[in-house]
Amino acid sequence: MTEVEHLPARPSWDCRACGDPWPCEPARARLTREHGQVKLAVLMWDFLEEAARDMPHTPASDLFERFLRWTQ
Ligand SMILES: [Zn+2]
Numbered sequence: 001m002t003e004v005e006h007l008p009a010r011p012s013w014d015c016r017a018c019g020d021p022w023p024c025e026p027a028r029a030r031l032t033r034e035h036g037q038v039k040l041a042v043l044m045w046d047f048l049e050e051a052a053r054d055m056p057h058t059p060a061s062d063l064f065e066r067f068l069r070w071t072q
Pocket residue numbers: 006007015016017018019020024025026027
């Protein structure tokens with residue numbers, strides 16, 4: 001069985017598997033399972049910075065909500 005992984009398509013950062021804005025629910029569940037909360041926050045900061053470069057017109061507050069709010 002081949003399952004498409006819930007990973008971001010760039011530069012849109014929509015999920016490759018389900019099309020939701022990444023990190024979608026399955027991606028959040030996997031990231032939470034694979035990383036402790038502290039490491040997860042560091043990881044998501046890195047994703048946020050990359051996404052900010054890909055989406056320069058998206059307000060930083062929106063990116064924060066999307067990438068970091070759920071980790072806390
Ligand atoms: Zn997804």
